[in-house]
Amino acid sequence: MVRVLVAAQILSGAGLAAGITVGALLAKDMLDSTGLAGLPSALFTAGSALAAVAVGRMSQARGRRPGLAAGYLVGAAGSLGVVAAAAVDDPVLLFVALFVYGAGTATNLQARYAGADLANASHRGRAVATVLVATTLGGVVGPNLAAPTGALAEALGIPHLAGPFLLAAAAYALAALVLTLWLRPDPLLLARTLPVDGDSSAAEAGTSTAAAPARTGGSVAVGALVMAVTQLVMVAIMTMTPVHIHDHGHGTAASGLVIAIHVGAMYLPSPLTGWLVDRYGRLPVAAAAGLTLLAAGLLAATAPGDSVALLALALALLGVGWNFGLLAGTAIVADAVPIATRAKTQGLVDVSIAIAGAAGGLGSGLVVAAASYPALALTGGVLAVAVVPVVAHASRGRRELDLGVRSSTAE
Template sequence: MIPGGTIDPAQAQQRILRALVASQILSGAGLAAGVTVGALLAQDMLGGTSLAGLPSALFTAGSALAAVVVGRISQSRGRRPGLTAGYLTGALGSAGVITAAVLDLPALLFLSLFVYGAGTATNLQARYAGADLATPDHRARAVSRVLVATTLGGVAAPNLAAPMASLAERVGVPGLAGPFLLSGTAYALAALVLAVRLRPDPLLTARALAAADAGTVTVPTGDGEDPAGRRPPGVVLGALVMILTQLVMVAVMTMTPVHMHDHGHGTAAAGLVIALHIAAMYLPSPLTGRLADRWGRLRVAGASGVTLLAAGVLAAVAPGDSVALLALALILLGLGWNFGLISGTAIITDAVPLATRAKTQGLVDVSIAIAGTTGGLASGLVVAATGYPVLALAGGILSLAILPAIAVSATADRARDKRVA
């Protein structure tokens, strides 16, 4: 505590990050479990590949709605009730998926996958909570600490797909629905951790400190300069970076297990590839955050486009029977997404005032979720019509659109600085 009985932001930030890390480990398991088998479950229930991308589209569409709700709850009541409600909703969706599989009800499956998407949205919204009390030159690193915690659960869950399938079959649940037993439990536990341990509430604390210390530099307000001393890029650029990386990542990731299944690989092999992909999505976060804080958000955002292109090209040319090359392609895919998400999140947080931060962040995440929905839904149709290599290559090429957007933003910033000078 600091003199006068007010909250010490540094101490509060450490407590907040510990609670967020614990919840992210659990929610990472919940997120990865559904990603691993969602497309295969739909393919099994519908008997075809053309709609195999629909589960990903549905839970990313559900995450779009949840992003709005979680953002608005956080804006009015704080991060703790917003994130807790989101994870509980994800747990409810997991229970619905299991029920649909047992009763063989595709309509219920699709509805439940939509509800399950709340867990995905909440997992992403938690990164913003890590940055609420961070100073401008440490925001990307704070975001990265929250994201990297997802790695533990995210890597473990796909490798538990086969054991969870066996457990499910022993209790009368179809094997492909087994991982949703894990996801429901993990999301419920993540909600419990936040409800009990996310104290003080980061967003409400940041507001209180800003009101008490107006005119000082102790508390971030969301409108500081970037590490290089330049005016921060705008919300549009940050949103565009995250939208493109999400669209490409979801499209290629969704159809990779199906592509592997069609070439004779089992659930264990697909689970390993997805586990490595998720590890690459989150494990490099500390390094990415440091790079974004030290060398600038725009450079890291540009690296995301180049890395996603490499991932798409490799996935397109890799033989279907080569687990190693597909795994490498998915690792690059996850790394490119990581670059884009952390740099884009830092850009958004730099640009948005504290008073409207949670609401704006929620709306940005809606756009990200819609991009994921588009990628997931289109991926099955593209693969059915042209094949997996075309999907992967098209995604890689699309990701290069990040580069001209960065160039335009940088040019506009230089022109504005000259006018100000």
């Protein structure tokens, strides 16, 4: 079951990398506007918000397999729509297709919950990490295929920048096929047959508070906020980095390399992050996310525009900070939501992530057009620090709850 999820994530990772690598450049060329270059990222993240609800509801009703497969098929259709829009030079069709393409992004994220369906609380971070890290291979290979897929597109009479979306269409369709044929039994449907939501083993083993955090009503909100803020900052800075690199005389190969390093950093640290989440707790890792994103923003803001190496390092830190926030936030939400409403609630949580990403994508182009890329990077880094006081407040609340439980037990 895990191997099937891993295979699908590798494929879908190549699909989602297309929009990151050339989406902004394609829009800039078609619209002849830097201010609107962030629009593709905003559109496909907005589309992912709607898809997150749909995939979550379908998964709740029928299981992870049909929900995830349907999401990837819609993402494949959107990818083909982007190719068609570029071929006929139709911006309106491009916008609609990018919105539909966002379903692939939402589904790739939703798959992480499938990894946690059968895990107990003490191993939930590592279970999510196993699925996420699989995205690394596709996510790193995909951007580096920007040049060859662009050449293929030109050979077919299609604009060069539409090439990666040909890869995305094939990758998403194959991911849907893999899940449909081999994700059996369905992890969510199987989890519903377990006696105590998969957490009884953790309780019997006497795991620590860090390994099996107390379930509090505020956990869903805290987890959602952590993921939304980290997504907004990551998308905003990531979206305009290829444009920034291009404006300083570098080609798509340089942009592809930087984005490949960024996507690798988004997913490759997952096993370590999952261990940290399970060993030291969700909240400390969430705080580390905010601080890491601050460092990324500061480095991106101060790096010379012609220094691909420093921008690659900044984007690597951006990816690691996002990874910290996503795994910690996912574990917080998974701890707090009962199996009866799990998929539906997780879909709604991912809506907040998608909306934040859409805001970051749309706002990024406007900020760069009005000010500069360094101003965008600095603003994003400072905004990310907002996670820290939220986490500190939640941590104090948890300690007070633990003290109350211990006092009542002693009595």
